Amino acid sequence: MSDIDTQRRQFLKTSAGAAAIAIAPGMMLYQTVRADTAAASSKVRWGMLIDTAQCKEGCNDCVTACNKENGLSGKTGATDSQWIRKIEIKDISNGHTVSLPMMCQHCEHPPCVDVCPTQASFKRADGIVLVDRHLCIGCRYCMMACPYKARSFVHETLTDQNPDVPRGKGTVESCSLCVHRIDKGQIPACAEACQNKAILFGDLNDANSEIYKKVRSAATVQIRADLQLNPGVRYQGL
Amino acid sequence: MRLLGSLLLCLCIPAALAAEANAPKLDVGKGGECVKDTQWMRKNHMHMLKHQRNETVRKGVRVEAEAFKACVECHASTSDNSVTAREDSFCVGCHRYAAVKIDCFECHASKRKEALAKKETK
Ligand code: SF4
Numbered sequence: 001m002s003d004i005d006t007q008r009r010q011f012l013k014t015s016a017g018a019a020a021i022a023i024a025p026g027m028m029l030y031q032t033v034r035a036d037t038a039a040a041s042s043k044v045r046w047g048m049l050i051d052t053a054q055c056k057e058g059c060n061d062c063v064t065a066c067n068k069e070n071g072l073s074g075k076t077g078a079t080d081s082q083w084i085r086k087i088e089i090k091d092i093s094n095g096h097t098v099s100l101p102m103m104c105q106h107c108e109h110p111p112c113v114d115v116c117p118t119q120a121s122f123k124r125a126d127g128i129v130l131v132d133r134h135l136c137i138g139c140r141y142c143m144m145a146c147p148y149k150a151r152s153f154v155h156e157t158l159t160d161q162n163p164d165v166p167r168g169k170g171t172v173e174s175c176s177l178c179v180h181r182i183d184k185g186q187i188p189a190c191a192e193a194c195q196n197k198a199i200l201f202g203d204l205n206d207a208n209s210e211i212y213k214k215v216r217s218a219a220t221v222q223i224r225a226d227l228q229l230n231p232g233v234r235y236q237g238l
Numbered sequence: 239m240r241l242l243g244s245l246l247l248c249l250c251i252p253a254a255l256a257a258e259a260n261a262p263k264l265d266v267g268k269g270g271e272c273v274k275d276t277q278w279m280r281k282n283h284m285h286m287l288k289h290q291r292n293e294t295v296r297k298g299v300r301v302e303a304e305a306f307k308a309c310v311e312c313h314a315s316t317s318d319n320s321v322t323a324r325e326d327s328f329c330v331g332c333h334r335y336a337a338v339k340i341d342c343f344e345c346h347a348s349k350r351k352e353a354l355a356k357k358e359t360k
Contacts, residue, residue, distance in 0.1 A: 040298035124298055132295050133345055160354055161347045163307045168345030183300055 037183050040126040046177055047204040047232035049211050049220060050100055054198035057099040060086055065193030069178060071162040081152035083175045084190055098237065101190065104129060104150040104175035105223065105231030112142035127232050128177045136171040143172060147224050150174045204232065262331040267313040273303050306346055319353035
């Protein structure tokens, strides 16, 4: 960050909050200057491109990194949260196998959002599909609606969560594309952890980004493209 | 009229004093300068938190100084790094006194990040 930029932030930080006006006791009208991160922009569409040719069978690095980053137990029982899983698919006619990670596909038209009765499931302006746990009532409609089985329900009381990733009993959760990292300018933990560079993360709308160029030059597919949900996660070599 | 006035005064002063004496003694942690003055925060922190949570979760606007994490960072006890662990912990002490149940910490971390990181490496 440039020098001027830092100073500006400092200035805004000290003046931020000064413009909150009390309009009635207990009711506030905020006019706070937003100094830290701007709102997610709809010009951006975050996505991932997964190259199954690079993804190694038996490797679980992305899953481990996700669990660590988001504070998941790593267990895979029926009632354990899994935000990303490794799956192996086999062509039974010739025995050819491919290995790939599956997670929330961050659809442009997410069925989970359509069915959610409380608007807890929502799509952020930059295409990230999230659960607002403050509103989630744990009905699990979204889990039934998701064609990718991407969501998990938290069954047990949790303690010692990562301060960046609040999560708790009675709500549904799924891959957040590491939204807390993205907002800091970092890439998702899984993409960072993959030594084989099988996960390419980027802005699908940015003509200068690697992912933008790659989806235009290589053959990539969306899983269950027939559902016309336009997922932000794409796969190569399927 | 004057009698009534002084009677009221007599009743009110001890009540006010008593409230002050019974007020919870809180472990304010690192403390220091807050984003607002103490009295404002006592009365309005919940509105600020709720406003900020919607901005952050739904729009991605993150204001570092007003983040939930920042509250915990300053106000977690310097002895156990927590805002909820003891009777006089910053959040618990007052909420118990006011008899207002909070469920923030069912999801949010009640400890400083550094405390959690230390635990992990142990
Ligand atoms: S479980 Fe939560 S996020 Fe899912 S549909 Fe119900 S209220 Fe919405």
